Amino acid sequence: MSPSAIEIVDAAKVYGYGASAARALGGVSLGIRTGEFFTLLGPSGCGKTTLLRLIAGFEMPTEGTIHIGGKDMTAVPPNKRPVNTVFQSYALFPHLTARENIAFGLQMLGRPRDEVASEVEKMIALVKLEEMADRRPGQLSGGQQQRVALARALAPAPQVLLLDEPLSALDLKLRKEMQLELKRLQTETGITFVFVTHDQEEALTMSDRIGVMSGGRLLQVGAPREIYNRPVDRFVADFIGETNFIPAEARGDLVRVAGVDLSLPGAGNGPVTLAARPEQVRIGSNGPLPATLTRTVYFGTDTHCHMTLSDGTEIVARLQSPPSGDIGLRDGQGVRIDFAPGALQILEGA
């Protein structure tokens, strides 16, 4: 038994022909493990939805192959793939009740009537829709429709569940609820989830692994902690969370920032760009790096301090707000910056 639920090799997708051809996906290779919650993260137009549609079978790759559950599915139509999709707009059948929607896949698979009925009841209980099962999609709220869409896709017990930005239409509170709900469903069913989103927070909180995409390419694949703390390049660092980019000169185990040498073992030689998360930046009286505080912004739980180094580089520090709400710093005040151990990252390709 292969540990890979999905194996994508050099998948490329080009729309149109000749001069008007547009490359939506450029040679992506990716292995998704059985039973994991995998998230494709990237801005709109980065190719994440195209990749998902290739896995679902709605589109054929121009180049490359796609294996699902160890079988070559590159040219297999969507109705013959052990994969189900939760659509962004849900795409519930408006003429069928919630129960009939959920039963649809099982009926199409030709399961016996009583088996369909018992599976559907199980699904209705799983997504907690007992009261609403005989209503049509038009009579359900957005969150309830979302649950029906999930139950409908899960009912045939697919090897892989594909989710195309399924939470984007929900308001913030409901979205948080559904994030937990999705994670619970994934754990309970043990089905491999491939989740597409442009929301980095959603990706970080839910995923086992994340694949960050941009411009039709897969930039980095890794666990949330890895992606957040060890971004491979400026795009990933910038897209996932907020980051300070600091130009510096590397010299052996040192980096020179605004005329001050900081210790960074293995920094190498030459000009580099350093990345540091705002919450890793500390402000104190005995830090090595002098700066001027230009502005503080209060966010409730924390306060953002914008500072300028002597060479004009801007640095933001995120400090936890004290009980008084006042961090005791005034605009224009001189401060000294320190970085938490391991906070400074050297970015490639900067």
Next chain:
Amino acid sequence: MTGAASSTRSGWLLSLPALVLLALGAAGPLLIVVVYSFLEPGEYSGVVWNFTTEPWFRVFLERDIFDGTVSLADAHLTIFWRSVKLSLLTTLITFAVGFPTAWFIATRPPSSRAIWLFLITIPFWTNLLIRTFAISEIIRNQGLLNTALLKFGLIETPIQILYTDTAVLIGMVYVYLPLMVLPLFAAIDRFDFKLVEAGYDLYASRWKVLRRIVLPIVRPGIVAGSILVFVPSLGAYVTPRILGGGKNMMVGNFIELQFGQGRNWPLGAALSMLLLLIVLAALLAYVRVTSSERPQ
């Protein structure tokens, strides 16, 4: 409150011209037809003001002139049956042809869609009579179709199409096809094609997607198109007159005959009422079918 009440009143006032027009143009003549269907025929035409149920009796039954025995009015029933049969066939064929057409147009990019819809409406620009004569030119024994078939050696003798039920059917399908395509297009245009993907994703075959998802959702369009084709087909006059000849009469022609050469206005009026009742039944069925399901 008062604003809503006065706007309702002014709404009534504004619709008054239309109501008057309907009363004078539809309800009035209808009343006359109802009254005439219970009167005796005049000697040369018109009616004699004596109440009788004879016309209605004669719609369904006939009395032998010599021995007075009563039997079913076969001729009338045959004509009614032919009308219903041809109208149903017309509806079926226009649907079978119109659905793929409407689907094709609805799936074109918006820019070219307007052109296709425009092409569909072009036949309305020419008079029905002229278009029907054109069809008879094509299908008559020395017409375009038979000449071509003879020339290519596909047939030995011309096929008799003109003056048959087939000719009437061809004519009616041609005339009423746009009336089927347009409401179907409107329904398919509103259809969310994501649902087709959802169907495929849930293991449905193409046929199952069509039957279980597309057809039920666009059903209001199918029913509207069917009514728009069936009702005028049933009362068709020009097409059966020109393409069906004298023998293959439909109800419309038969009614005309009663008011013309037949000189039996009351029978014509009774036949008209029966036609109206059939249409009414079809419309009621339509209302029930569309309102029984689909909330929202």
